Amino acid sequence: MTTFQLYLAPLRGFTDYIYRNTFTRHFDGFDGALAPFIPTVTADRFKPSHFKDILPENNPTLPIVPQIIGNQSADFINLAVRLFDLGYTSVNWNLGCPFPMVAKKHRGSGLLPYPERIDAFLEKTVSSIPNRLSIKTRLGRRTINDIFKLMPIFNRYPLKEIIIHPRTGIQMYVGKTDLDTFERCLAQSVHRIIYNGDITDLKTFQDVFGRFEDIDGWMIGRGAVTNPFLPAIIKAGRDDISHKVEKFKRFYDELFDQYRQVFSGPGHLLNRMKGFWTYFSKSFQNSRKIAKKVHRTQKMHRYMELVDRFFAEEAQWKE
Numbered sequence: 001m002t003t004f005q006l007y008l009a010p011l012r013g014f015t016d017y018i019y020r021n022t023f024t025r026h027f028d029g030f031d032g033a034l035a036p037f038i039p040t041v042t043a044d045r046f047k048p049s050h051f052k053d054i055l056p057e058n059n060p061t062l063p064i065v066p067q068i069i070g071n072q073s074a075d076f077i078n079l080a081v082r083l084f085d086l087g088y089t090s091v092n093w094n095l096g097c098p099f100p101m102v103a104k105k106h107r108g109s110g111l112l113p114y115p116e117r118i119d120a121f122l123e124k125t126v127s128s129i130p131n132r133l134s135i136k137t138r139l140g141r142r143t144i145n146d147i148f149k150l151m152p153i154f155n156r157y158p159l160k161e162i163i164i165h166p167r168t169g170i171q172m173y174v175g176k177t178d179l180d181t182f183e184r185c186l187a188q189s190v191h192r193i194i195y196n197g198d199i200t201d202l203k204t205f206q207d208v209f210g211r212f213e214d215i216d217g218w219m220i221g222r223g224a225v226t227n228p229f230l231p232a233i234i235k236a237g238r239d240d241i242s243h244k245v246e247k248f249k250r251f252y253d254e255l256f257d258q259y260r261q262v263f264s265g266p267g268h269l270l271n272r273m274k275g276f277w278t279y280f281s282k283s284f285q286n287s288r289k290i291a292k293k294v295h296r297t298q299k300m301h302r303y304m305e306l307v308d309r310f311f312a313e314e315a316q317w318k319e
Ligand SMILES: Cc1cc2nc3c(=O)[nH]c(=O)nc-3n(C[C@H](O)[C@H](O)[C@H](O)COP(=O)(O)O)c2cc1C
Pocket: 009, 010, 011, 012, 013, 014, 035, 036, 037, 067, 094, 096, 097, 136, 165, 173, 196, 197, 198, 199, 219, 220, 221, 222, 223
């Protein structure tokens, strides 16, 4: 196999610095991560807490690239320069977020139907921060036609790379990824392209890798949160990892402990852990049962008993 890099995708509310650090202490395979997005704010509303997730001291091991969401180049540049002052060499522009509240403000995938706005943004931004910008995009907001208007624009600027999640914004996270359109984008781009979307096991990776062998950068989000052994399995090209439940439990215990220290109230902590179990549960046999039980729990002590009992009596890794 050709050598390639694997990156952890940003999942806001999941892959924050606590998750990334705990992950790296327990699992291998990722070469870096894109951090979940930071919104632009006008300079006078800026607070240092904005940066907590990407502060270098909070990210001692896995190299990260910070991501910014916004549509005003002056605010974007202002934030990017602060990130460069922290030592980062590049930043990523989010053109993919599908959520209607974001998109209707013409941010994330909401900007994709406006190629002239994207062109004007890049013109101003790239001239201030040349060679230091990458983009993460979908194929369009409502239609894949958007991306074909954007590719020639992207080609005119010195971008570091483009990460493509081949869905439209209105598809959200469901439906099939569009590999044919991805292939056309790849053929049209002068930039390094990174593939992202629906890699959930070794086979799905090998299928898409087999089709796009020249790609040397791959990004995985939900598949790796569900099965944190996945990046190492992909890198090895085989799965010979034993004692997965025990290893996963050690990771889980530490993750829970870390979040317990940072969240002020039990409600926040419980919500965060419930979010994780919607993914974690899929790696276990009878996944629906544990997912349902966790989801219904309202009290922290009940949640802890439930998860302890699950690991002690029921947990079996789904191979
Ligand atoms: C809960 C959640 C939060 C996300 N947050 C971000 C984000 O902050 N920035 C971003 O570019 N993409 C975000 N994404 C999209 C993922 O990075 C990724 O593109 C998408 O999930 C497809 O890849 P996957 O199938 O490997 O998960 C998010 C996705 C989910 C499900």
